[in-house]
Amino acid sequence: MWTLTLDTATPYLSLGLFRGEEGLGRVVRVERRHEEVLFGLLEEVLAQVGARREEISAVVLGEGPGSYTGLRIALAAGLGLAQALGVRVYGASSLLAACWPFLEEGGPPLTPLFTARNRLYYGATYLKEGGRPLEVRPPGKLEAEELPPKGLLLDPPPDPRALYQLLPYAREGVEPLYL
Template identity: 75%
Template sequence: MWTLTLDTATPYLSLGLFRGDEGIGRIVRLGRRHEEALFSILDGLLGEVGARKEEIGAVVLGKGPGSYTGLRIALAAGLGIAMAHGAQVYGVSSLLAACWPFLEEGGPPLTALFTARNGLYYGATYARREGRPLVVQPPRKLKHSELPQEGLLLDTPPDPRALYELLPFAQKGVEPAYL
């Protein structure tokens, strides 16, 4: 069975299909046009790995925080695919998926930030300990004056492979993180 990963919390569409060590992911900057491209890109990925939608056994969704409409697109599409094909659904923080590829085991914490409206940021700070994500500061809204002075990742898109790698630590089901 394949695992579909999907995040639309940011201006980027992060979409992937993974099974064991094989798989493929795409990150495409779409602004506010996720719904226009999502299913055609998914069909392309299915073709590249030689799979059918019926072979999707798990769906890992980025649960935000992020754009209200953006979050709804991933949730609606992902839940619809899961319901149609009997797949399990899991949720992962979009901020964690953005910084996971950059976290070094035992290294310093990193703060992932997504630009929000009105000069605010959505941010969370994570570290990697014993191969697991450690939440140093949970997702929150920050003003520019509240930003840490080091270890920042600004507007890095959630990584489709990171969503897959974080599946063992994901919550079953998905509850969007609206801040």
């Protein structure tokens, strides 16, 4: 069975299908056209991994932070698919999924930032300890003066494989983070 990962909190559409070590993730910059591209990309990825929708056994959704409309697209699509397929839905931080591939065990903290409006950023700070994510600073809106001097990742897309890898630390259900 396959796990679908989906995030539309940023200008990127992050979508993937994973099962164990196999799978495929795609990240496409679509600006504000997520709804135009999402289901076509899902069909492409299903075909490329040789799976059918009925083989999806779980859905992991990026919870943001992000724009209201951006977050709602993944939530509506993911929750609709999950309900139609009768599978469980899990939520994970979009910021954590964006920096997870760059976090090193025992390494320095990283702060992924998504550009918001009015010269503000959505950001949080994370470490990796014992193979697990550790939230050092919770997600919030930050002004440029509040940014840490090191370890910044500006506007990285949420990684679809990271959403899958974060499944053991995700909670069942979703709680979108609107800041």
